[in-house]
Amino acid sequence: MAPETRATFEHLAPPLQRWLYEQGWSDLRPAQAEALLPILEGRLDVVIAAATASGKTEAAFLPLLTRLWQGGAEGVLLYVAPMKALINDQRDRLSVLCERLGIAVYPWHGDIGDASRKRFVAAPRGVVLITPESLESLLFRRGAELSNLFGTLEAVVVDELHAFIASERGRQLQSLLHRLEAALGRRIQRVGLSATLGDMGMAADFLRLDEGQDVRVIASTAETKSLRLVLKAVSQPANGGDTAETAHTSIATSLLKRLRDANYLIFPNSTGMVEFYADTLRRLCETTGLPVTFLPHHGRLGKTERESTEFELKRGNLPVSAICTSTLEMGIDIGAIRGVVQIGAPESVASLCQRIGRAGRREGEAAELWQYCVTEELAADSGFAAGLHDDLLQSIAVIRLFLAKWYEPPPPSSFHYSTLVQQILSLIGERCGVTAAEAYRVLCVEGPFRVAADDFIELLRSLAANELIMQDSNRVLLHGRVGERRVNHFTFFAAFQDTREYRLRHAGKELGTLPLKRAHGIGDALIFAGRRWQIAQIDHDKLRVELIVASTGKLPRTGGSGMPVHDRVRKEMRMLLAGTDYPEWLDDTACEVLTAARCHYNQLNLSEKLMSTEGRTVSLFAWRGDATQDALVWLLRAQGLTAENMGICLRVRAAAEAEVSDALAAIATAPLPDPADILQRPAMGAPEKWDWALPDRLFFNSFASRRLNLAAARDFASKGI
Template identity: 30%
Template structure:
């Protein structure tokens, strides 16, 4: 099917109601692929028209074939995206007399009951609400909803790939095929990713990738941070529409008030602690104004429509290329130029590394979870609800159709089912399975409302001083670095940990005047990726495009050149790992926090290392070792981490990681391996040790953060 063969009513709508003169190339390619009936992954930058690329052929099929409801299931990770897309699709639906229904936790029960009796043409839903339908509705109701389903669109599919929610969704997509007359055609919408073929495989056993590179030129500037410098640059951007990303809710509030006080501009704020009405009001006002500032945390990274952005500002460097492109791609729809500014507080090498990789098209690879037995545990329990008198074989076959469970064999299933029986989550009556007493105890009554969701509301820890919320910390840092009495920096202030509640994800703190024990990390966001950290080392060695330095301010450029000179003086090369042993041990892997955290924990076990202060560039700790001890231990790491019980040796540390509400009910060895794969990157460490050798370098020290707030 070509764009010229579209239904006349649809062509008229696109030309006259939307005012389109032509289709973009990604839309033409998607129309052809979807029209052939192929499962299709559409990979394109933010604001490239990929949503319409999926909707045009789907609406064409609905109109031309007269498809009965529900013909399209649209799945999105966020209620805010559901609400935004519902408004957009209602505009299409009203024109063609098609009903569009959204279903999530904020939709009134009466509206949902009316939908069950009389389904709409298009259903927009979150994975958790889809789970609710699978568990709470009868087989007849599920068939009434899904039997006519022809298309499934998964929006922001890259957001799902690595997460528990993605495992749940992948399983649900397989499970709902019990109730469809034909296998629905799957369509995924993704921002640019490093391994689109793997994402397609997650979505479908066969299909095609429709990919479009951005035709918008990336223009960037990198400035050293500081409140005064930030305001000075923002003052020059007044009269434009600017989206400002900050690392925490506390920083969002702080800069929102600073901008209001210092600049004569319309400014809005957006973060997860604000209620839904406030966020939606800010979105609508910002969208409708041609010149304004919006200060946001990651809540506006995904595709909520806030209009045409002129400039995207990052207050602190993004930690991954994917995140940088996702944010920056929100700019330049009108001008064709993506314009972005990064303010750093010492992490200039990271900022330059991110930009350099982005311009060369080198993105991080998304990791599909292997053997996610914690979510498998949940889906077994959910399937017992769903299927009338289920037998073990039926559940195993049903879940086995999901790609995310393809590495789980029948022996794994039997072992887990036996454990679930021993712990009384599952009981067997003849050949059938049903829930045991412990299921009712753990997930019954009010707790049952939480059963549908496989994740805690956030993997971030909330930092509190008394009743005041200071900000948030990524779970990786809270679990691997923090303990009572440990100091850290957040929001430019020093704090000491009083107590950590790993179940409620809360870190209680008090102000700290001491700076000596403050670790090098002071961000709060996600860990720096392996790719970004390694390319920062390339920059130190001069292996990058020097023309990139033109767009750094003088202080930032001087910092990079100074660090390069130090690396050159130390005689560093790509195949070495600089090691410094003095009062502290510093192993400069440039491998990211998940690699360095694993090294430090190995030295904790082997040499009683203490006072760990890792960052993205180095494993840093204190220990009674000399250089030969360090080299010997590094050489032994491949054999140490290849031992089957190695994750169990890390049990004390891993046991603090509350990944989700189901993992604690798994066998201890299974839970340890799952947490280990989440917190660390043993494959990246093994590759690094194989390609590089430790070299002693006295006095060499490159830190991620050099700001005065240390």
């Protein structure tokens, strides 16, 4: 062991040093060595950014557990993760270290029984692994006990930090961490573990709001692993009708042949397509007499089904491929994965980076990426935009940006009024009532919600009108009639929208949950957990469905995450169309489709103009991200046009190019509108959980701050391409 390495190791608790020696560690990885002293000293907040499987967990916990050991193992560490499965995985991982130090580990989430929680409450010391929802519940139900439970809290570790940024759960977590510090009356060190983002400064600002400049950011400089890459285009016949699944069935047949010698992760772009591929590959295995080694994994599956897939991946008895959603993007231990299959365009560069990071972990083994794109043969009624083959273009663009090491920066901050509603209700529960002034100070002045006092008062009045809150004679805010009912329901603690989920059962076994409509009835067919089913019984009041095995089925109507495409990705797509080079990793069919798309781009003269017209439909090519293009849609609608964002372009129906040009000129010269002047609430529903309780003005401002870039849209209208 080199002298400098020995010096680094000597900062750690002796039992940890022995464990590292037994594991054959000759030194710490660069990020681990750099994070050791700042975390051990405890004065600075720290963000550790590195790829999946780069040792971020050890980078945080080796020094933190050393601190607990030095204090006689009497302190507390709080670990917050976005997924219960990740907590279960880290419990096993950390227990190996903590046993050497005499430190207890307590997983705390909805699938864990009360025994573990009772042991911690009786003797609050050790490592608590918790989700934001369970932390919300803990603060709400045990507000008076927080000083006793967390009086010796040393630090909070936030895993998968990038997954929280700019989301409802992220703002919820920021508020919870501030409320915890407010209850304890002191600042607690925060350590964030994150994938690399386009702007790590914004990650630091998220971890410690308004103080990101004081957060120590440690970004891994480890060399990128080698990558074997191919993009394959698969043609889908035009006007498929009953053959609409032809291309995907062809991909499934190819996967059956290719993925027989190692473990892979297969990522279609929706839960419904996960089910299609799981069912198709299971039937192909059975038809050919092969063992079924293609297993589904997504958030709607029951715990037993998900854990069964994870177990088969880790066991290594047979080469197994998981067909999954983003549930397996994060750092759950699923053993050695050779490669990733992406079906359809990745929604973001950051997501693709996470997925590839799961593969090629064995020494000397390259990661593999098999990218499949379905390219439809053009029909007479396909439309101008179809000839540009946007799925292929986006796939190539995202991969090129990934290879160039560009990642989306976190989106800018937004109002998150819906989450503020929940935090008001939660704070009332934590403190058994709170004054309006105190709630505003805790949540807005010192907390993460940057809301003007007048807006906060308007919000409280709306909550009172909806009977979520009331005020007693001492001007203390309490739960109202509706609020009391809501906060006492188990769904209250999640910041995101809860859906009407039906429990699916077969032969007494829970399969998982699925949102169904009341129109579903006995005899209806569906695909779930990789099999085709028929509804034998359905109880719409108890939300329970009994299934029997069937030979036919329909895909559940569930989409992808709806992640907005960034400006940089669309710019790269346009550069591809204007270019002449062909990435070496395209197969022959993909090269032919790219050539056809470029010819179509030139025929439409899109390098020189913004619009093309088919009859009375205008396609407006802005080449901007979804936040800008969605804003353009609303601005054009305010001008009396019927517009929609199609991704690669905006479609304006029943209009001529001159009308669209006039509308853009009017948008460019007008002042930036108030969101309330262009948005229409009945058409928007309630995108976030508590939006229904917001007054119109705050609802529109909140939606616009999260989803629209009105300034960029007006800038486009003014300058064009």
